[in-house]
Amino acid sequence: MRTSAGNLLPPAVNGTCELPANTTDFCQNAGDSRVNEVPFLGGNHLMFVREHNRIVRELRKVQPRWSSLKLYQEARKIIGALLQQVTYREFLPSILRKQDLEKHKLKLRNWGFSNSYNCSLNPGTKNVFNAAVFRFGHSLIPLDLAYLLYDFMSHLNSTPIESTFMNPHLLITKGGRRVSDLARFIVTSNSMKLDNQLEGAVRNRLFENKQGKGMDLGALNLARGRDHGLPPYNAWRKWCGLPVATSFSNLPDISDEKKAIFADLYSNVGDIDVFAGGIAETPLDGAAVGPLFSCIIGNQFRDLKDGDRYWYENRGVEGFTLGQLQQIRRVKLAKIICQNLGVDPIQRDVFHVPSPRNRWQRCRRLPGINFYYWRWT
Numbered sequence: 001m002r003t004s005a006g007n008l009l010p011p012a013v014n015g016t017c018e019l020p021a022n023t024t025d026f027c028q029n030a031g032d033s034r035v036n037e038v039p040f041l042g043g044n045h046l047m048f049v050r051e052h053n054r055i056v057r058e059l060r061k062v063q064p065r066w067s068s069l070k071l072y073q074e075a076r077k078i079i080g081a082l083l084q085q086v087t088y089r090e091f092l093p094s095i096l097r098k099q100d101l102e103k104h105k106l107k108l109r110n111w112g113f114s115n116s117y118n119c120s121l122n123p124g125t126k127n128v129f130n131a132a133v134f135r136f137g138h139s140l141i142p143l144d145l146a147y148l149l150y151d152f153m154s155h156l157n158s159t160p161i162e163s164t165f166m167n168p169h170l171l172i173t174k175g176g177r178r179v180s181d182l183a184r185f186i187v188t189s190n191s192m193k194l195d196n197q198l199e200g201a202v203r204n205r206l207f208e209n210k211q212g213k214g215m216d217l218g219a220l221n222l223a224r225g226r227d228h229g230l231p232p233y234n235a236w237r238k239w240c241g242l243p244v245a246t247s248f249s250n251l252p253d254i255s256d257e258k259k260a261i262f263a264d265l266y267s268n269v270g271d272i273d274v275f276a277g278g279i280a281e282t283p284l285d286g287a288a289v290g291p292l293f294s295c296i297i298g299n300q301f302r303d304l305k306d307g308d309r310y311w312y313e314n315r316g317v318e319g320f321t322l323g324q325l326q327q328i329r330r331v332k333l334a335k336i337i338c339q340n341l342g343v344d345p346i347q348r349d350v351f352h353v354p355s356p357r358n359r360w361q362r363c364r365r366l367p368g369i370n371f372y373y374w375r376w377t
């Protein structure tokens with residue numbers, strides 16, 4: 001895939017971000033226009049483009065006769081598999097309880113092919129998931145971004161997050177030489193707590209213009225839910241088989257303090273918006289989200305997996321061989337980050353900050369794919 005100098009993403013033809021005057025920075029081009037929304041999202045795009053190109057180089061060594069189209073398609077298939085694996089094996093366990101992962105059949109196999117495909121499931125994302133539930137991440141957004149240098153101690157260029165919206169400077173400056181400093185900062189920093197608090201940066205200053213007028217992401221989420229005609233919080237509780245609130249004083253999974261706020265803001269308990277109610281729930285023990293969001297997220301990811309005929313663990317003419325599948329199963333996100341963004345050492349589980357239970361590892365010691373298994377494809 002095309003990159004630009006410094007192994008960065010190619011520049012966008014039409015400016016899709018806001019650049020200060022007299023800068024050598026550029027807006028990045030990617031398959032999704034949100035690539036410029038915030039530098040760590042751009043960093044994710046960049047990482048997978050680099051990983052794609054790295055995989056193509058490796059495949060070419062074992063399959064020198066493959067056309068560039070065949071190389072592209074096989075690398076794309078492997079990237080798809082890695083994204084699925086990281087999501088289910090690393091990300092979901094960091095937000096859902098073990099018993100909910102089991103209940104929704106979200107656990108991946110360690111060996112062999114999967115036979116969980118169910119043609120009656122619809123793998124499309126549901127309106128409530130996009131327009132409300134999966135926006136829970138808006139409460140995790142950090143206050144600022146910075147560089148963390150090689151010594152893992154010195155912080156530089158701390159920048160309020162609102163100054164980085166639609167401005168890829170921190171990521172692409174100096175011909176990409178700062179990419180690893182930014183990535184090192186991100187993998188070692190805690191996100192904000194998952195709660196019903198959104199930082200001022202996104203509540204008042206989202207995409208702020210020159211006159212100092214910004215938007216409110218929380219309000220956008222609520223408006224989007226209504227605009228999409230989503231049923232209210234209580235209706236989704238019922239859908240999930242959870243007790244439904246009959247009055248503000250008996251909202252079952254919400255603290256007394258928040259019950260009072262809801263009573264102040266809504267005239268009827270049946271009107272509470274699903275986004276507002278869901279992020280106000282007290283997280284379940286061992287989870288980052290409360291019962292309602294656990295239910296809807298669990299359901300959605302079950303359908304995305306079991307409703308997908310091309311799920312990477314499935315057996316099929318289009319699928320991987322067993323040997324290839326076992327190679328893919330060796331890879332964790334830490335390996336993808338360290339190989340492509342130069343964070344070395346890195347903790348094994350990048351969804352948690354480094355600790356004695358989540359120790360640093362040298363990149364070369366983390367398992368990766370042996371492309372020898374693609375020799376007979």
Ligand code: HEM
Pocket residue numbers: 037038129130131134135136137138140141165202217220221224
């Ligand atoms: C600084 C970081 C972020 C910013 C500035 C941001 C901003 C936005 C904006 C402006 C929208 C569109 C709102 C609308 O008009 O309806 C949106 C949608 C959304 N965001 Fe975020 N967001 C960020 C991080 C996250 C995170 C961490 C998550 C989840 C883990 C997330 C999940 C979503 C989802 C699911 C949508 C709906 C997408 C769709 O329907 O296609 N966002 N975000």
